[in-house]
Amino acid sequence: MEKKKVILDVDTGIDDALAIAYATKSKCLDLLGITTCFGNVHVEDATRNTQFVLQLLKEETPVYQGSERPLSGKEPYLEVAKKIHGNDGLGNHLQDKGYAQHHQEEKHAIDFVIDTVKTYPHEITLIFVGPLTNLARIIEKDPEIIHLVKEVVIMGGAVTVPGNVRSYAEANIFSDPNAAKKVLQSSLPITLVGLDVTMNTLLPRNSVDQWLKNENEVSQFFAGITNYYIDAYENFQPGIGGCGLHDPLAVGVVIDPSFVETKSMYIEVETTGDMIGKTSVATEGTSKINVCLKVEEERFLQHFMKTLEF
Numbered sequence: 484m485e486k487k488k489v490i491l492d493v494d495t496g497i498d499d500a501l502a503i504a505y506a507t508k509s510k511c512l513d514l515l516g517i518t519t520c521f522g523n524v525h526v527e528d529a530t531r532n533t534q535f536v537l538q539l540l541k542e543e544t545p546v547y548q549g550s551e552r553p554l555s556g557k558e559p560y561l562e563v564a565k566k567i568h569g570n571d572g573l574g575n576h577l578q579d580k581g582y583a584q585h586h587q588e589e590k591h592a593i594d595f596v597i598d599t600v601k602t603y604p605h606e607i608t609l610i611f612v613g614p615l616t617n618l619a620r621i622i623e624k625d626p627e628i629i630h631l632v633k634e635v636v637i638m639g640g641a642v643t644v645p646g647n648v649r650s651y652a653e654a655n656i657f658s659d660p661n662a663a664k665k666v667l668q669s670s671l672p673i674t675l676v677g678l679d680v681t682m683n684t685l686l687p688r689n690s691v692d693q694w695l696k697n698e699n700e701v702s703q704f705f706a707g708i709t710n711y712y713i714d715a716y717e718n719f720q721p722g723i724g725g726c727g728l729h730d731p732l733a734v735g736v737v738i739d740p741s742f743v744e745t746k747s748m749y750i751e752v753e754t755t756g757d758m759i760g761k762t763s764v765a766t767e768g769t770s771k772i773n774v775c776l777k778v779e780e781e782r783f784l785q786h787f788m789k790t791l792e793f
């Protein structure tokens with residue numbers, strides 16, 4: 484089977500780190516590069532965290548740094564993110580590690596995506612699991628890309644369920660609503676993996692306990708950061724019993740689209756007023772996107788755990 488060529492855009496973050504591990508270990512994906520964006524942390528820290536995770540996994544995927552702020556305004560979400568992902572974005576687990584700087588590519592994330600899509604027309608799947616700033620800037624800079632990508636899978640939004648960073652908004656969309664609006668109404672072939680499905684794929688504490696039994700550095704690291712993430716979820720919602728595998732599910736949908744059921748819809752993003760970042764169904768628009776509304780959570784979780792093999 485030919486591997487799917489993918490580029491992953493992250494704001495590494497704990498579930499981003501899990502998504503990176505899942506993507507690099509999947510035998511179905513050919514990960515051509517990782518691009519970074521502000522979001523859970525400043526963009527420099529997202530790049531550092533991504534490099535750290537790749538180094539730990541002994542992967543040499545190139546990392547391209549991208550946007551440091553939204554299309555307008557400043558990063559809106561950092562203080563909340565620290566409570567969920569830790570001060571360093573990785574559950575404060577980087578502090579005591581002898582972190583060696585990895586090679587960072589010179590090219591900007593935006594140019595890397597444009598050049599790669601043009602090198603492999605109709606073959607590249609873009610997976611976005613942070614704010615959509617890089618993608619909005621890509622289509623601003625070179626609108627031809629809209630017709631040259633194979634598909635775009637986005638972790639973002641809360642169409643039929645409440646938000647997380649606000650009661651009405653999901654964090655990735657809230658972080659740059661103008662970018663989200665531009666992207667979701669761009670005619671790109673989009674699948675939206677929102678809280679509608681990702682809050683059903685909770686990773687329970689006992690899965691992490693399995694990783695803890697393995698004494699290798701990789702298992703211990705991922706168990707440590709994931710337990711931090713689960714603690715944060717428990718803090719916000721006592722008794723929840725796990726953490727949302729938001730970003731890994733977006734990767735999972737690329738590996739096996741049958742994990743989810745989708746519906747084609749117009750999606751509106753609020754960019755002004757007191758509901759900024761809200762995603763809702765509209766009756767008209769420029770283009771419809773595929774919104775995930777159901778997930779086979781058990782089958783996905785089993786696949787995720789088996790692929791990671793920590």
Ligand code: BDR
Binds near residue numbers: 497498499612638655
């Ligand atoms: C999204 O927000 C971030 O905190 C996570 O990494 C994920 O991409 C979930 O709303």
Ligand code: CA
Binds near residue numbers: 493495496
């Ligand atoms: Ca993320």
